[in-house]
Amino acid sequence: MAVLRVRFTKTQRDRLAQVLWLLNWISVVTGLILFSLGLFLKVEINKRRELMAKQEVHSVPDMLIAVGLIACVINFVGGKICYDCVDTNKFLRWKLVMLPYIICTFFFTLCVLVGALMCYTMHGELKESLALGLQDAIRYYKDTDTPGRCFLKSTVDLLQIQFQCCGNAGHRDWFQIQWISTRYLDMSKREVVDRLRSNVEGKYLVDGVPFSCCNINSPRPCIQYQITNNSAHFNYDYQTEELNLWNKGCHQALVEYFTYIMHSIGLIVLLIWLFELSVLTGVRYLQTALENVLLQGDPESESEGWLLENSFAETARSSFNIIKNLGKCNQIEAENGDPNVNRPCTAHYGPDNVPPKQMPVVS
Structure with missing residues (x-):
């Protein structure tokens, strides 16, 4: 049984395609926003890189920058697909591409969600990194003649003046x-x-x-x-x-500063994820509705669209079987000893998977 089945008329399908075309172009803008937020966070972290002991905190801005660039590409392609889907004949060019596109977009939206969660879960690591980095910066405050440390004095002084703090903890x-x-x-x-x-x-x-x-x-x-x-x-x-x-100690001041930035960015990314998820849902409905139109053979007829053709349990079971069969395929090829020979995983002889009888050789 299909999950969340909806019936569409010809007018509703065309209107859905037009709305999705517009939303995909808006999503290109949201991708640029993600890229800008990641770039802003990276610049802010680089400003204080001398005060941080660990550099793993760069994973959050790098993730946002990568996801933002991917969002621009995916949503640009999605806008072109939805624009062509207004015409059923043009949809035939994208029919084989639609399902891989939806799968890639699904995993992309998961990456957006991961990026939002990382903005909230990096607090502990950021706190530890600043504590160790500030401790070293204060320790080397006097080493103005040592290469690599000569700018620490001005960095710490500007930090204490700008954030109105003193020392690490006080x-x-x-x-x-x-x-x-x-x-x-x-x-x-x-x-x-x-x-x-x-x-x-x-x-x-x-x-x-x-x-x-x-x-x-x-x-x-x-x-x-x-x-x-x-x-x-x-x-x-x-x-x-x-x-x-x-x-106030500078550690507390910096943690509050970066926590505010990362939580604000995390909230924006979470809203973008919800928007991308709604666009993905609409594209899935459009794909299934147009495929059912092609099966009926009448472009003007009504058709049904759904999120999943089967229930969640059946979909999960079939996906697990596909992965298990792929594992068996690799095992059989390894046992045969020649990985260069392409062999099928199973031989599909008929409905009962029974091989046909061998014909006698006439000499």
Whole structure:
């Protein structure tokens, strides 16, 4: 029994073909939107690539870019097919192409759905990548003379100013690393030498932060050095007073920023998937309705269209049998030992699959 059977008149079939032609051209535009969203996300990730430890996050924009380009091609072909399907005679040129086209479009819509889900499931991986990348970026903040790291200082400073954040998890992260380059330390001062010797690893650690951590909205001049020393500043209490530094950590700020972008893109891609699925459903109805017209032989007659010719269970069973027979075919060819010889999987002799009797040879 056919699934979701619908009866169409000649006028309804022509109208369906015209509407699908228009929707396929709209789908070309949605393909360009997918491509643009993937390109935008890739550019945003590349801007922060120095702050990310893992590069697997590029799989999401690459997926969207590829799906967008494929969408443009598939829907362009679909528009041409639907335009020709208004005329039953022109449909004959596309009859053998329609079913492979629908199957390819079905798997394409699945790829669109996967792309939408990836935008929602990459949160954990993105969070871990940013945590490790920011940790390394802060650690190498002082290495302005080291090739490959000389731009990290400006990158981190611009990040903290733009996102109004400080450190990885907070401003205390700067207390645990040496972020001042050794070339700017005055080794003639006893205070500097004592601080270096007091540390087991020989690092110059201070209770200070870079200037980019300063909150520009604070009425008080920025206190970025000796932050924990109350006596070093007038009318200052480190424990109770609100610091004039950014309170949010850069990891949290970046995760929120990219999460908002990816969830927004995921929602748009999900809507595009629903639109593509509706177009695919319409093309399937058009294909089956026109094939039934050809079987009836009257282009003006009514015809039925459906999504599946048989029920879901029967379709799944027949598909499984086809795959199983293909496996048997490969096994038989491997046992015969000559993969270059094309042999049929089964010999179709008749309705009972019984070979005919051999005729005697007359000498």
